[in-house]
Amino acid sequence: MKGRAAAVAAVALLALAGCAGPAASSSDTATGSSSAESSGSGKLTGTVTVFAAASLTDVFTALGDQLMADNPDLEVRFNFAGSSALATQLTQGAPADVFASADEAQMAKEKDAGLAVDPTVFAQNSLMLAVPPGNPARIAPPQAAGIPGLADLVPADLTLAVCAPEVPCGAAAAKVLDSAGLNGAPDTYEDDVRAVLTKVELGEVDAGLVYVSDVHAAGDKVLAFAFRESSLAVNRYPLSVLTDAPNPAAARAFVDLVLSDAGQQVLRHAGFQEP
Amino acid sequence: MTRPREGTGIPTPLLVPAGLGIAFLVLPVVGLLVRAPWSDLAPQLTAPGVGDALRLSLLSATVATLLSLLMGVPLAWVLARSRIRGRSVLRALVTVPLVLPPVVGGVALFLVLGRQGLLGRWLFEQFDITIPFTTTAVVIAETFVAMPFLVISVEGALRAADARFEDVAATLGADRWTTFRRVTLPLVAPGVAAGAVLCWARALGEFGATITFAGNFPGTTQTMPLAVYLALQRDPEAALVLSLVLLAVSLATLLLLRDRWLGRSGAPVA
Numbered sequence: 048m049k050g051r052a053a054a055v056a057a058v059a060l061l062a063l064a065g066c067a068g069p070a071a072s073s074s075d076t077a078t079g080s081s082s083a084e085s086s087g088s089g090k091l092t093g094t095v096t097v098f099a100a101a102s103l104t105d106v107f108t109a110l111g112d113q114l115m116a117d118n119p120d121l122e123v124r125f126n127f128a129g130s131s132a133l134a135t136q137l138t139q140g141a142p143a144d145v146f147a148s149a150d151e152a153q154m155a156k157e158k159d160a161g162l163a164v165d166p167t168v169f170a171q172n173s174l175m176l177a178v179p180p181g182n183p184a185r186i187a188p189p190q191a192a193g194i195p196g197l198a199d200l201v202p203a204d205l206t207l208a209v210c211a212p213e214v215p216c217g218a219a220a221a222k223v224l225d226s227a228g229l230n231g232a233p234d235t236y237e238d239d240v241r242a243v244l245t246k247v248e249l250g251e252v253d254a255g256l257v258y259v260s261d262v263h264a265a266g267d268k269v270l271a272f273a274f275r276e277s278s279l280a281v282n283r284y285p286l287s288v289l290t291d292a293p294n295p296a297a298a299r300a301f302v303d304l305v306l307s308d309a310g311q312q313v314l315r316h317a318g319f320q321e322p
Numbered sequence: 323m324t325r326p327r328e329g330t331g332i333p334t335p336l337l338v339p340a341g342l343g344i345a346f347l348v349l350p351v352v353g354l355l356v357r358a359p360w361s362d363l364a365p366q367l368t369a370p371g372v373g374d375a376l377r378l379s380l381l382s383a384t385v386a387t388l389l390s391l392l393m394g395v396p397l398a399w400v401l402a403r404s405r406i407r408g409r410s411v412l413r414a415l416v417t418v419p420l421v422l423p424p425v426v427g428g429v430a431l432f433l434v435l436g437r438q439g440l441l442g443r444w445l446f447e448q449f450d451i452t453i454p455f456t457t458t459a460v461v462i463a464e465t466f467v468a469m470p471f472l473v474i475s476v477e478g479a480l481r482a483a484d485a486r487f488e489d490v491a492a493t494l495g496a497d498r499w500t501t502f503r504r505v506t507l508p509l510v511a512p513g514v515a516a517g518a519v520l521c522w523a524r525a526l527g528e529f530g531a532t533i534t535f536a537g538n539f540p541g542t543t544q545t546m547p548l549a550v551y552l553a554l555q556r557d558p559e560a561a562l563v564l565s566l567v568l569l570a571v572s573l574a575t576l577l578l579l580r581d582r583w584l585g586r587s588g589a590p591v592a
Contacts, residue, residue, distance in 0.1 A: 206452070208537065213555040234537065236538045237533075238533060249432055251454050
């Protein structure tokens with residue numbers, strides 16, 4: 048898998064687009080008149096703080112670098128963690144400009160708290176079964192045609208890591224495990240999806256349920272299998288400028304960049320699906 | 323007059339910073355108490371998993387402390403009394419877990435004891451033993467992080483203890499082991515006790531190395547700090563309740579121990 052290389056290529060493409068056109072934004076949610084100005088090059092200053100789900104680490108870092116390259120006086124800062132932890136931090140008054148969550152439940156918390164208005168779904172992600180490169184448990188799909196069920200892939204004595212049900216990837220994992228009749232299969236409930244991925248990469252578990260995008264990000268450090276039940280738990284990723292954003296113009300520009308064709312292309316290359 | 327008042331005996335220049343120190347350390351706990359959802363304490367406490375997490379925490383912290391005593395006291399003696407070369411390098415090495423971010427400690431444990439680790443791979447291939455994601459892993463992670471606290475305390479006590487008692491014991495014909503057992507150990511007992519308490523408390527609160535190396539599974543590896551952290555993501559009030567439970571149990575344990583074992587010798591305990 049060449050996910051990382053593809054993402055880099057897409058960013059390079061994005062850089063070209065940024066140089067050629069006056070504005071890369073093609074957002075359908077641009078509300079304020081500030082949007083047209085803010086996505087122009089070199090206008091934005093100060094710091095913009097983005098709270099984003101752990102699964103967005105690579106993509107958003109690339110997009111943030113892009114925005115900073117276009118706006119030399121702007122600094123884009125990220126706080127990547129499990130969406131639920133981020134939602135809690137925001138509710139407790141953490142200063143941030145943008146929140147991007149890995150599911151709508153966490154964004155709903157911010158809406159209820161009056162911190163986010165009109166979030167836009169910008170990507171979708173579903174689960175895959177990732178295994179270490181050596182595939183120590185010798186997981187193999189059965190010969191039958193079509194996408195295997197999770198139960199066909201996961202034998203009873205497998206060491207399996209999943210996300211804790213408190214975080215979005217864990218809620219999705221719980222759904223697919225439940226549907227596959229494998230509720231008892233996990234051996235550890237990790238606090239975010241990157242922790243699951245790390246344990247798979249280290250070869251300490253036989254398999255882990257991670258997002259398709261994480262499989263892309265891990266490159267050849269993991270192998271992965273698709274399974275039928277993944278369609279039951281597709282996470283929709285919303286993002287929103289926060290109402291208390293200290294730097295609303297830059298926040299809007301970041302959101303527009305994510306929603307733009309170029310931003311969406313980076314997301315596609317990283318394994319995220321179209322909303 | 324610079325002479326302190328008879329009442330407290332605290333010189334004024336110390337009073338203000340000490341008061342600030344107290345406020346700084348105690349106010350967050352007061353915050354916990356004030357914000358705790360006292361009205362629905364009962365359902366939160368009886369929620370499934372709370373008892374398991376508490377039992378596991380107490381058990382693993384206690385076993386980790388016993389292991390630390392078993393290895394840490396002799397290690398402290400080696401650091402304080404032996405004549406081996408490179409003692410200061412050794413001291414720096416064994417106290418590395420104090421400065422290492424615990425999560426990194428957890429990864430380091432993987433690299434040695436994990437299924438792909440230096441020792442762990444051999445254990446797995448020869449005996450089919452896997453350590454990560456078991457209660458054993460919790461104890462190992464806690465011991466790794468907490469033992470240096472004990473070693474530092476005991477080493478300090480050994481250095482402060484008067485070595486002439488040991489010399490006298492030797493001139494009276496006691497061998498080195500008897501001297502250690504009958505003279506040195508009783509002399510530094512308060513330091514050992516203080517170190518053990520510090521070690522236990524650190525083990526009880528251990529989070530990073532545990533969640534990394536042992537994972538998080540209710541009943542086997544989910545200790546109270548892990549339960550608190552995950553509860554915080556779903557329901558901050560539940561996290562407050564869990565924290566209070568941990569706080570109450572550890573305070574009670576330390577106070578009980580103090581009365582029962584540590585006497586009123588003025589040892590720097592709890």
